[in-house]
Amino acid sequence: MKTCRCLLVLASSACLIAFTGCGSSGGGDSGGDAATDSGDATEQVKIFTTGGEQFDPVEKEVPAGDAARSATQALLNAPPERTYIPAGTEVRDVKVSGDGEAVVDLSDEFLGGIPADPERRNRRQDEAVEGRVAQVTYTLTSLKSVEEVKVRSGGLTVGPAKDRGDYAEPKKEPPLPAKGGQYGARVSGASRLQQQLADLRYLPQSGVDGVIGYQTQQAVMAFQAVEGLTRDGVAGPVTTAALRTAKTPQPSAKRPKRLMEVRIGKGVLLLVRGGKTVRVVHVSPGGPGTETPTGRYKVFRKELQSWSVPFSTWLPYASYFNNGIAFHEYPDVPPYPASHGCVRVPAPEAPLVYRFARMGTVVVVRS
Numbered sequence: 433m434k435t436c437r438c439l440l441v442l443a444s445s446a447c448l449i450a451f452t453g454c455g456s457s458g459g460g461d462s463g464g465d466a467a468t469d470s471g472d473a474t475e476q477v478k479i480f481t482t483g484g485e486q487f488d489p490v491e492k493e494v495p496a497g498d499a500a501r502s503a504t505q506a507l508l509n510a511p512p513e514r515t516y517i518p519a520g521t522e523v524r525d526v527k528v529s530g531d532g533e534a535v536v537d538l539s540d541e542f543l544g545g546i547p548a549d550p551e552r553r554n555r556r557q558d559e560a561v562e563g564r565v566a567q568v569t570y571t572l573t574s575l576k577s578v579e580e581v582k583v584r585s586g587g588l589t590v591g592p593a594k595d596r597g598d599y600a601e602p603k604k605e606p607p608l609p610a611k612g613g614q615y616g617a618r619v620s621g622a623s624r625l626q627q628q629l630a631d632l633r634y635l636p637q638s639g640v641d642g643v644i645g646y647q648t649q650q651a652v653m654a655f656q657a658v659e660g661l662t663r664d665g666v667a668g669p670v671t672t673a674a675l676r677t678a679k680t681p682q683p684s685a686k687r688p689k690r691l692m693e694v695r696i697g698k699g700v701l702l703l704v705r706g707g708k709t710v711r712v713v714h715v716s717p718g719g720p721g722t723e724t725p726t727g728r729y730k731v732f733r734k735e736l737q738s739w740s741v742p743f744s745t746w747l748p749y750a751s752y753f754n755n756g757i758a759f760h761e762y763p764d765v766p767p768y769p770a771s772h773g774c775v776r777v778p779a780p781e782a783p784l785v786y787r788f789a790r791m792g793t794v795v796v797v798r799s
Contacts, residue, residue: 486756532579540586663767
């Protein structure tokens with residue numbers, strides 16, 4: 433019995449010494465506090481990288497003691513093709529108040545020459561800033577301590593504090609856009625021009641109506657792009673001369689029988705069936721800094737109305753083929769790359785492209 437009691441006393445003393453030693457090394461009341469003080473504790477955060485006009489988050493572990501700043505830095509370290517935030521942007525400071533507001537001070541590269549005052553921005557600049565702020569907001573609000581985020585760039589406040597509710601999808605979807613080809617002017621000789629474009633697969637036969645409107649303008653721009661002419665949408669003497677000898681552009685890929693070929697440099701989409709082009713559509717791919725990646729893909733998701741969280745806007749007739757990159761209707765399809773990675777399609781052609789892009793349809797994106 434004496435031997436057992438001695439052993440119990442020794443064991444109890446050893447446990448007490450061990451417990452005291454663990455507590456004293458961190459200067460706290462528990463092992464958990466010690467880990468925090470020594471910088472070993474971490475917090476899970478989602479870094480909201482991008483793909484096209486959607487988020488593509490990545491989970492990371494960051495130090496719990498400086499989670500907001502570490503998460504911001506991890507976001508800025510994202511590959512250029514996975515972020516809307518300009519390269520070279522640096523973290524100046526991140527402060528989180530007791531009520532959950534994070535104030536993020538970034539270098540002036542964040543705005544990249546865009547006015548801090550929203551009243552002085554054009555539409556594209558507004559979209560660019562909106563996407564960047566959304567990335568920072570969603571990343572930091574994935575932390576337990578952050579409810580809303582205010583972003584500053586070069587010492588200037590970019591806009592009011594935002595939370596995730598500001599990017600929520602509306603409960604009601606808007607109607608799909610009209611074709612957009614019903615307006616214009618009836619012009620002498622227009623039907624002949626339109627029939628030439630239809631024969632070359634730049635217009636549907638239904639587009640031969642004698643009215644020079646948006647659909648015809650977009651068809652002319654597609655033709656000019658393929659032929660290496662100035663893309664102004666006006667069928668002047670040079671364009672009309674080229675129409676007399678032109679041939680329908682054929683795809684570089686012949687298989688499978690049904691495919692979609694995007695030519696970024698030309699700004700056109702070829703709809704291909706049986707190895708032959710059945711339609712040529714003018715499109716606008718990703719602009720500088722958000723280029724549409726080249727490669728071979730497949731359509732994997734389709735939505736008549738798709739909500740873009742980063743830009744708080746609807747993307748009608750969306751067919752996704754590479755992460756958040758999709759073909760979708762957009763009211764502005766200029767003669768140069770202008771999107772955030774997606775392929776913009778003019779309203780008159782959007783329903784056709786949506787129908788053609790069946791699930792599993794191969795998409796080839798060329799430079």
